[in-house]
Structures are given as structure tokens and as C-alpha cells.
Amino acid sequence: MNDAGNVRNVVLVGHSGSGKTTLVETLLGYTGTIQRPGRIEDGTTVSDFDDVEIRQQRSVNLTLAPLVFTGDKGSVTVNLLDTPGYADFIGDLRAGLRAADSALFVVAATDGVDGVTRMLWEECAAVGMPRAVVITKADHQRADFSVALEACRAAFGDAVLPLYLPVAPATGSAAGGSGVTGLIGLLSRQLYDYSGGSRAIVPVPDSESGRVDSARDELIEGIIQESEDETLMDRYLSGESIATSVLIEDLEKAVARGSFFPVLTTASATGIGMAELIEIITQGFPSALEHPLPPVTSVSGKPVAGLKCDPDGPLLAEVVKTTSDPYVGRISLVRVFSGTLQPDLPVHVSGHGRVGRGRADHDDDERIGALSSPLGKQQRPLPECTAGNICAVAKLTTAETGDTLSSKEQPLLMEPWTMPEPLLPVAIVAKSKADEDKLSQALSRLVAEEPAMRLEMNAETHQLVLWCMGEAHADVLLDRLSSRYGVTVETVSLRVPLRETVSSAARGLGRNVKQTGGHGEYGICQIEVEPLPAGRGFEFVDKIVGGVVPRQFIPSVEKGVRAQMEQGVLAGYPMTGVRVTLFDGKAHSVDSSDMAFQKAGRAALKDAAEKAAPLLLEPVDEMSILVPDDYVGAVMSDLSGRRGRVLGTEAIGVGRTLIRAEVPELEITRYPIDLRSVSHGTGSFTRGYLRHEPLPSNLATKVAAQSRPE
Numbered sequence: 001m002n003d004a005g006n007v008r009n010v011v012l013v014g015h016s017g018s019g020k021t022t023l024v025e026t027l028l029g030y031t032g033t034i035q036r037p038g039r040i041e042d043g044t045t046v047s048d049f050d051d052v053e054i055r056q057q058r059s060v061n062l063t064l065a066p067l068v069f070t071g072d073k074g075s076v077t078v079n080l081l082d083t084p085g086y087a088d089f090i091g092d093l094r095a096g097l098r099a100a101d102s103a104l105f106v107v108a109a110t111d112g113v114d115g116v117t118r119m120l121w122e123e124c125a126a127v128g129m130p131r132a133v134v135i136t137k138a139d140h141q142r143a144d145f146s147v148a149l150e151a152c153r154a155a156f157g158d159a160v161l162p163l164y165l166p167v168a169p170a171t172g173s174a175a176g177g178s179g180v181t182g183l184i185g186l187l188s189r190q191l192y193d194y195s196g197g198s199r200a201i202v203p204v205p206d207s208e209s210g211r212v213d214s215a216r217d218e219l220i221e222g223i224i225q226e227s228e229d230e231t232l233m234d235r236y237l238s239g240e241s242i243a244t245s246v247l248i249e250d251l252e253k254a255v256a257r258g259s260f261f262p263v264l265t266t267a268s269a270t271g272i273g274m275a276e277l278i279e280i281i282t283q284g285f286p287s288a289l290e291h292p293l294p295p296v297t298s299v300s301g302k303p304v305a306g307l308k309c310d311p312d313g314p315l316l317a318e319v320v321k322t323t324s325d326p327y328v329g330r331i332s333l334v335r336v337f338s339g340t341l342q343p344d345l346p347v348h349v350s351g352h353g354r355v356g357r358g359r360a361d362h363d364d365d366e367r368i369g370a371l372s373s374p375l376g377k378q379q380r381p382l383p384e385c386t387a388g389n390i391c392a393v394a395k396l397t398t399a400e401t402g403d404t405l406s407s408k409e410q411p412l413l414m415e416p417w418t419m420p421e422p423l424l425p426v427a428i429v430a431k432s433k434a435d436e437d438k439l440s441q442a443l444s445r446l447v448a449e450e451p452a453m454r455l456e457m458n459a460e461t462h463q464l465v466l467w468c469m470g471e472a473h474a475d476v477l478l479d480r481l482s483s484r485y486g487v488t489v490e491t492v493s494l495r496v497p498l499r500e501t502v503s504s505a506a507r508g509l510g511r512n513v514k515q516t517g518g519h520g521e522y523g524i525c526q527i528e529v530e531p532l533p534a535g536r537g538f539e540f541v542d543k544i545v546g547g548v549v550p551r552q553f554i555p556s557v558e559k560g561v562r563a564q565m566e567q568g569v570l571a572g573y574p575m576t577g578v579r580v581t582l583f584d585g586k587a588h589s590v591d592s593s594d595m596a597f598q599k600a601g602r603a604a605l606k607d608a609a610e611k612a613a614p615l616l617l618e619p620v621d622e623m624s625i626l627v628p629d630d631y632v633g634a635v636m637s638d639l640s641g642r643r644g645r646v647l648g649t650e651a652i653g654v655g656r657t658l659i660r661a662e663v664p665e666l667e668i669t670r671y672p673i674d675l676r677s678v679s680h681g682t683g684s685f686t687r688g689y690l691r692h693e694p695l696p697s698n699l700a701t702k703v704a705a706q707s708r709p710e
Contacts, residue, residue, distance in 0.1 A: 004289040004309045004388030008281055009079045009335070011096040014106030015114040016085030019136035019268065023106060024065050024082050026268040027278070033067040033375070060084050060476050062092035062321045064333060064390055066373050069278050076282045079390045087116045087681055088470035090420055091452025095320040095401065097123070098417045099335040099390060101291035102130040104281075105156070109135050109143035109265075113155040115628070115682025121156050128258040132280055138166050139180045139267035149263060161222045162263040164276060165215060167191065167208065180267055183276060184208060186216040187244055187251075194272045223247050226254035255284035288388025293337050295415040299350055299363060304412060307338050311386040315339030315347065317405040318414050319396070322449040324484055330448075332393045333374070334385070334405065337414075341385040341393070341405075343371055348411040349396070351403040362398065365408055369394035400448035422454050422467040423687065424672040426474045427495070429464070431488040442485035446477060453477060460497035460574065470672050496666050498703065499617040499692050500568045500609075501577040505530035508608025510560075510600035515591075522588035523596035525549060525557050528581045529608040534691065538565065541581040549585035553597040557582055560601025569609040571616060571703075576692070580605065616700045617692035619665040624658055625675070627683040632657045634678050642667035643696075662690060666703070 012020040028034045065080040081096040083089075097103065103124055107113055124131055133156065135148050145166050153160050164183040181195040184204055189212065193200045204212060220242065224232050227250040236242055254260035262280060266273035289309050296304045296316060307316060321333035334341065341347075345368040352361045372379035374392045385391035399405070406412035430436035447455050454467035468474040481487045507528045514521040532539065540558045549557065558580075565575040585600070623644075627635050636646055636659060644663035652658045668687065675683045695703060 003311070003386065005287045006075065007077045007079065007288040007388045008285050009081070009099060009101045009288055009291075009388075009390060010104055010281055010285060011081040011083060011100035011102075012104050012106055013083060013093065013096075013117065013120050014085055014108075015111070015117055018085060018106045018108045018111065020082055020085065020106045022268045023104075023134065023136055023266060024080050026266075026271065026274060027078075027080065028065055028067055030271060030274040030278070031067045031069050033065075060086070060089050060092070060472075061323070062096050062333070064374050064392075066375065066390075069282055071278075071282060073283070077389070078278075078281055081390075086470075086472050087676065088468070088473035089452070089476075090116075090469055091401075091450060092321065093120070094417050094419060095451075097129070098294070098318070099320040099333075100129075101288055102132075102281075102285040105131055105133045105152075107133060107135050107148060107152055108137045108140075109145055109148045110137055110140050112148075112151045115680060118155050118682070119684075125258075130256055130258040130285055131261050132255065132284070133160055133261060133263045134273075134277065135263060135265045136268065138265045138272065139269060143180070145265060152263060156261065159222060159226070159259065160261045160263055161219050162215065162265070163187065163219065163280075164192075164265055164273070165208075165212065166265045166272075167205075180265075180272060181270070183265060183273060184212055185276075186212065186219050187247055189216070192276070194270055199275055220247060222260065223251050223254065226250065226257075226260045228253065252284045255280070256286040256290065294417075297413050297415070299352075299411045299413050301413075309387045310338055311340045313338040313387065314410050314412070315341070315345075315405065315407045316412055316414070317341060319399050319401055319403045319405065320390075322399070322401045324445060324449065328379070329395050330397065330399075330445075331374075331379075332396045332399050333390065334393050335390050336385050336387050338387050339407070340387065341368055341371060341391065342383075343368055346408050347405045348408045349399045349403050349405060350411060350413045351398075351400055352413055352416075363411070364398040366396055366398060369396065401451045419451055420469070420684065421686065422452055422469050422473075423685070424468045424470055424474060425494050425669060426466045426468055426478075427463045427492050428466060428478070428489040429492055431490050435487050435489065438485065438487045439489065442481055442487040445485060446480060450477065458495075458497065461495040463492070463495055465494070470676065494669050496669065497619060498571070498573045498695070500570050500573050500575045501615050501617055502529050502531050502575075502609055502612035503615050503694075504613045506608050506611035508604045508606070508611065510557075510602065510604025510607065512596050512599040512603060519593075520588075520591040521593065521596040521599070522591035523553070523556075523585075523593070523598075523600035524587075525585035525597065525600045525604050526583060527557075527561070527601075527604045527608055528583060529605070529612050530579050530581075531612075532577045532579050534577065537576050538562070539579040541579060543581055543583040544585070548587070549582065549597070550587050550592070553587060553592060553594065554582065556594045556597035557585075557601035557604075560598035561605045563598070564602040564605045569606050570614045571705075573616070575609070576617070578609075580608075616695040616703065618695040618703075620662050620690050620693050621665050621668065621687045622690040623661050623663050623668070623685055623687045625661065625683060625685040626652060626656060626658050627679045629655050629657050631679040631683065632659065635659060635675070635683065638674065638678050639663060664693075664695075665689075666695075666699075 063082045083093040083096040166180045167182045182193040191202050191204045193202050316338040317334050317336040319332045349364045371382040372392045404414045430439045456465045510525045512523045644661045647660040650658045
């Protein structure tokens with residue numbers, strides 16, 4: 001493979017429908033990697049070839065599309081990482097950001113910039129990732145380049161400036177729709193005309209001089225502001241003409257630093273802008289050699305310094321995507337940061353930092369399988385994969401998405417990339433006994449593939465719960481279980497872990513007297529129940545005097561009381577916040593036994609609790625909701641309708657507000673979906689258990705009926 005200096009790893013970011021996948025396929029066709037749009041040699045599609053994507057008709061996976069461009073400065077390998085445009089698949093999008101050295105933000109000329117794309121731009125800015133903006137669909141009848149450009153500048157900042165202006169064929173005027181046939185280069189002052197089916201360079205029409213001069217001046221000022229030559233601005237303002245070669249050199253340096261963000265325009269149907277885009281990718285974006293490595297430690301946690309993108313250095317690679325093929329088995333998409341991967345090479349697999357999402361820390365030794373360069377479903381064999389490159393590795397049986405690959409002699413661990421917490425719970429059950437037998441193994445494979453999900457067996461409700469990023473994410477996970485692993489599951493109503501308590505003191509009698517032909521059962525106890533202050537679970541007090549309940553049977557009464565508390569007395573939920581005092585009872589010298597007094601204890605608790613005004617308690621979560629200022633009112637109104645209590649608000653940065661609230665858990669089981677609707681996809685939130693509170697009486701009867709276990 002190419003050395004790191006000739007590799008560009010580029011992730012495409014943008015909302016669904018912005019044209020990312022079409023752009024990738026057009027670039028593959030432009031460079032001769034494929035012969036016809038969307039198809040490779042065997043006739044399969046380049047992207048969206050996964051069976052789930054075909055059925056659901058949307059991109060849900062991170063896919064790699066490598067191409068080679070040969071220009072005046074030699075050959076450059078460009079690894080295009082196409083990401084899903086739905087917020088639900090943020091896991092694959094974050095993986096693409098991790099594997100890439102620069103980003104193309106794709107915005108359709110027919111649409112604006114959505115909230116998720118804005119947030120991702122801010123994330124890239126925080127780590128200084130180089131970026132460019134591609135305005136696609138310039139030839140669409142509803143396209144408006146000026147409006148799209150202003151939307152990009154409003155969302156991304158003033159350092160976002162166009163390098164080219166689209167033009168219409170007849171008049172040479174600013175293109176606003178389907179008539180786009182060329183681009184005017186602002187630095188070169190040339191018109192790149194595509195009307196003849198190929199790219200031709202012709203003079204700029206006189207009618208365009210005013211528009212071009214204005215945009216060119218703004219571009220030059222933007223480039224000079226980011227120049228490392230501090231004298232350049234003074235020379236420009238004094239009237240000196242700055243050489244185009246100097247401007248281009250400063251432009252490329254500013255793009256590579258992540259301080260200037262060029263805007264390019266494309267029309268995939270006609271190939272407009274592909275040459276210009278390739279030029280920015282190959283000459284403006286930094287090579288893999290220039291991109292700093294993520295933080296690295298030893299497996300024990302000791303920081304490791306001095307690693308760089310060197311094919312002869314210590315092996316350091318990361319699994320950024322895991323998929324399963326029914327014929328090939330597990331396939332891992334791997335970014336090599338240092339060293340060289342070769343088939344049959346022994347490696348150490350370190351998986352740390354994902355605890356709490358249904359996956360445990362693990363350290364394993366494996367052997368690298370076959371290496372390949374994927375293109376659609378094709379896996380083109382590779383002899384090796386050197387630092388800075390991305391490849392597919394077959395049959396890494398224990399490696400999961402996010403795991404680090406290193407040498408057995410020097411095991412290393414890369415800091416995991418940031419993942420938002422999955423907050424949409426979906427309770428599932430196997431449809432049949434055969435499905436139940438296969439479910440555990442299928443879920444373990446799904447967990448290995450998908451870092452954005454969390455698997456939980458809820459100890460209180462005894463439900464198997466998939467925590468997902470959203471409704472679309474849940475649909476895809478369930479589809480994969482069925483189509484890929486042959487396991488059919490059904491979704492069931494989520495049981496919120498309610499609890500029961502008593503609100504007053506009362507006494508109860510437990511009587512277990514049975515006489516049979518042989519030894520009978522004899523156990524009688526009297527108890528008093530009373531509520532405890534919040535936060536105190538259970539107390540058992542022994543006030544037996546005179547041995548009316550023998551010493552050896554007092555623990556039996558407590559054991560029976562505890563067993564009944566686990567089952568509840570009102571709606572089948574565990575009891576809490578109760579003090580039980582044993583103060584009287586009777587025993588029989590022959591028929592009393594441990595089991596007899598356990599049963600008496602259970603009966604006594606039932607009797608007393610029914611007289612003590614039992615209550616249902618619901619869990620209340622503490623929530624922090626971050627939204628743009630425009631949606632604060634709508635979100636707070638929505639919280640009020642969920643019986644939430646807003647505790648306060650706080651300004652976060654520019655134009656964002658953090659809302660702190662306490663909300664019953666029963667009201668937020670589908671909050672990720674609802675918040676996305678209320679905030680137009682721009683809101684995010686965190687939640688954490690705070691306490692249990694009494695459920696309002698008007699809801700208690702209904703919830704108890706719905707929640708009682710069968």
C-alpha cells in the first residue's frame with residue numbers, strides 16, 4: 001500500500017439525503033475505480049449493499065471506499081469513509097471521525113444545515129480536524145447556492161468561504177437551479193465549463209466580473225488572515241498584488257491546519273466539481289503522516305509517548321467497525337496508526353473502556369487473518385497494511401469495535417473515542433424456544449459490532465433490554481438479529497422498576513396451622529409494620545419475650561418477610577422503606593419448623609401491609625437537557641407535561657442552554673424520540689436515577705394493573 005505521506009483518510013459527514021453516498025460513487029467513477037455509477041466489477045453496489053440497508057432503504061453503516069488518484073504530483077490513495085446521515089447511527093459516524101484525518105461536510109443546495117451536523121462541526125473544531133464543505137445537488141431545480149452558502153457560514157463560521165462559483169450556461173449568471181454547467185475559479189479567474197461533457201477551461205464572461213471580483217476579494221482576505229506570513233495583509237492592503245501561487249500555498253496550509261474551510265460545489269449527475277474536489281482532498285487535506293495519534297497507554301494504564309505514523313514503528317491499530325458475513329465470518333475494519341499489519345501476524349487485542357454497555361474488559365492474543373481492501377461487497381486481497389492506511393481483517397474472533405491491536409511483546413491501549421449514551425430502552429423476548437436458545441450468542445455478536453448500544457438484564461424487572469440511540473437504531477438492531485443471526489424477537493412493554501411501601505403503621509397476623517396424618521405445620525406470628533424515612537430500605541426488629549416464638553424460628557420469620565417483600569403486596573413490585581417488628585407468636589413443640597414460620601412471616605406481612613395504606617413508588621431521574629436557545633420554551637413546556645420539575649437553566653457557550661430537571665422515569669421511556677421532535681434534532685440529554693417518590697393516586701391504579709407480573 002502507499003506510504004502514509006500519500007494517503008488521505010477522509011470522512012463524509014452530513015444529514016440523510018445530502019448526497020454523501022452519491023458523491024462517493026461519483027468520485028469513484030471519476031477516478032476510474034468503478035465503471036458505472038454505484039456499481040463495481042461484479043455488478044454489486046458500492047454502498048448500501050448490506051441486506052438491512054437494502055430492506056430499509058437507508059444508509060446505516062460506516063463504509064470504506066478507497067480510490068487512487070494520479071496527478072501531476074504522483075499517486076495518492078484516498079480512503080473515503082461514508083457515514084450514515086441519521087442521528088441514530090452516531091456510533092458509526094464517530095468511528096468514521098476516529099479513522100479519518102480530515103472531514104468533508106456535505107450540504108445539499110436544496111436544504112439547510114441540520115442540528116446534528118452543526119454539533120459534529122463543533123466536535124471537529126474541538127480537536128482541530130481539517131474540514132471542507134461540499135454543496136451538492138447544484139443542478140437541482142430547487143437548488144440555491146447563495147442560500148446554501150449563507151446557511152453554511154451561519155452554522156460553521158466566517159472562515160467558510162467558496163473557492164468556486166457555479167454558473168448557468170446561457171447567460172453565465174449565478175446558477176439557481178438545473179442550469180448549472182460550470183464553475184468559476186475565484187483564485188484562477190477561469191471558468192471550468194462542463195457543458196460539453198468534459199471539463200474545459202474558458203475565459204470568464206465579462207458579465208460575471210463584478211460578482212467574481214467581490215467574492216475573490218473576500219476569499220483572498222480570508223486566506224491572508226490565516227497566513228503564517230504576518231506581512232502579507234499589510235502588503236495586500238497597500239495595494240500589492242499577491243501572487244496566486246502564494247495564495248494557493250497559504251490556502252493549503254490553512255486547510256491542513258484546520259483554520260480555513262473551503263466551500264466547493266458539485267453536481268454528481270454531470271460530474272461538475274469532481275476535479276476541483278479531488279484537488280482539495282489531495283493537495284489541501286493533510287496526509288496520514290501529519291495527523292497526530294490519539295492518546296496511547298500500556299494495558300496497565302501507563303502513558304506511552306513518542307509513537308508516530310511509522311510503518312517500522314511498534315504496531316498500533318484500532319478496530320473501527322465490525323461486521324459479520326454469513327460466508328466469510330467476522331470482518332473488522334482496521335485503521336493502522338503505527339507499524340505494519342501482515343497476514344498471519346500474532347497480535348494482542350485489548351478491549352477496555354466500554355464497561356457498562358454489556359461488554360467486559362478483555363485481553364486476548366490472536367493471529368491476523370487475510371487482509372483486504374473493501375469496495376462494496378468485494379474484498380480485494382492485500383499483502384500488508386502499513387501505518388496511515390485502512391484495511392479489512394478477516395476472522396478476528398475476539399476483537400470488537402473500538403478494540404486496540406498491538407504486538408504481543410508490547411501490548412498497547414488507545415483511548416476510546418467518545419460515544420453518547422444510548423437512552424432509548426427496548427425490552428425484548430425470544431419469539432420461540434429455538435430463538436431463545438440462540439439469543440445469547442446472537443446478542444454477544446451484536447454487542448461486539450455495535451458500540452452505540454448497551455445490553456442490560458434488568459435485575460429488578462427481569463427484562464432483557466436493548467438500550468438504543470433511537471427508533472431507527474432499534475429497528476436496525478432487531479432486523480440484524482433476525483436476518484443475520486436467524487433469531488426472531490418480539491418487543492414487549494418496558495417495565496419501569498416501581499417499588500412498594502406503606503404510608504402508615506399497622507399490625508398483621510400470620511397464621512400457618514395445618515394438621516395432616518403425620519407431622520403438621522404450626523407457626524403463628526404477629527408483626528407491626530411502619531414506614532421508614534426515605535433512603536432506608538428495610539429493618540427487622542425482634543421484640544419477642546418469654547420465648548413465645550423460639551429463638552431458632554425468629555430468623556425464619558424474617559426470611560419469610562423478606563421473601564414477601566421481594567414479591568410485593570400491591571402490584572408485584574419489591575417493597576422498601578419498611579420497618580417490621582415481630583412482637584408475638586405461638587409455636588408447637590412437634591409441628592413447628594423453619595418452613596412453617598417462613599410461611600407465617602409471609603402471611604403476616606401481607607395482612608399488615610394491606611392495612612397500612614400501601615403505596616406505589618416511582619423512580620425519578622435527574623436530567624440535564626442541552627438545547628439551542630430557540631427551543632428552550634418548547635422543551636420546558638414538554639417537561640411540564642411529563643410531571644417534570646425544572647430546577648434551573650444555565651447558558652452553555654453561545655446560543656445553547658442547559659436545562660436541569662427532575663422527571664419521573666415513567667414519563668421518559670421514549671424521550672430520545674420526543675426530544676428529537678421538539679428540538680428538531682438539535683437537543684441532547686443525560687439522565688441518572690435520583691430517588692423513588694410516591695406515584696400519584698390517579699395513576700397508581702392504572703400502572704399497577706398494567707405492571708403486575710403474570
